Amino acid sequence: MSPRRSYDQYCSAARALDLVGDRWTLLIVRELLAGPRRYTDLHADLPGVSTDVLASRLKDMERDGLTTRRRLPPPASAYVYELTRRGHELLPVLQALGEWGQAELGERRPTDAVRAHWFALPLLRALEGEGIVEVRLEEGEFHLYVGGDEGPAYREGPAPVEPDARLAMDVDTCTAVGRAELSLTEAVRAGRVRVTGDGTLAKALREA
Template sequence: MPRRSYDHYCALSRALDTVGDRWSLLVVRELCSGPRRYSDLFADLPGISTDMLAARLKDLERDGILTRRKAGPRTSTAVYELTAAGAGLRTVLDALSAWGTPLLGERRATDAVRAHWFALPLGRALAQRIAAGTVTVHIGESVFHYVITETGLSHHDGPAAVADLVLHLDLNRAIAIATGAESLADVLEDRAR
């Protein structure tokens, strides 16, 4: 299938030619915290078909956004991970997440949800309260951690080897913090009690 293009000599147009297709940025979101197997991506992208996921992975690999490698020397299982160019999209995802947070409204009965989808807004809330450090967040079964520095923050799968702060949240509280309905300061106060 020929690649679609806006055919505009414009940086935004060229960016959208690369990552503007349906599901592309959500695949990147899934890879922001680390490498994932195809089955993990499929499980965490409810509503995507196997054909669409395979096509997006192939397109993003062709365009240098992600790479595909074997999970180990004795396996045919592949893992996908972001390249430096793909990791550069994290700031774009963060900006879109900040812009889209007020649009969330009430959760609909048909809305899928995964705890790690709140990593970007939770990271923003943490970075506003903590100048630097490592924070592990548990939301139900999901565990990820942040590394916060003066130059920004990143999030990663699993707990930090050594964390300055460990938070245990249920999904509703994580959503409340992410949407601004509850402040992180309140959570930290509750934790100190």
């Protein structure tokens, strides 16, 4: 394992970048905010990263206390990577970075990859309250853990239990909400988001 490079500056921002400033590191964090992931899953959802770079970043992140690696029990017997508490503390950092970067999105380019769960963090920022929200886009489904301080911020696929709300929308609406061009309640009123469910979050969105 190569020694960690450092800016050698007595500054908290520089120290933070010593750990997460390398290319791909924060995007790996984004993926692991969904909970434990296998190496193959991470590689599939990080289009463009080489296997060597991904393996190197994961080793660095484990060394720096941002991730851990554990073996799943049989019959899976595969290794998964997951964030430590310290790694999970990067959630608001990624949300702030995503909010700042919304102005750079523009129109989707033909070469741009997209995954449904990449919309999870902007939507998480737009939701208030506490509970599980299931989201359906054309590209797929994911669910959010709203108001949770620990554990995953979101997971791919439908919610494992009855969610507090189900939201169905198109990518354009989801992008507009993420950019704060349209609030979630405004999108619901305009009929651009369909809300179902009997939980507190669903009722609050329908009645806002």
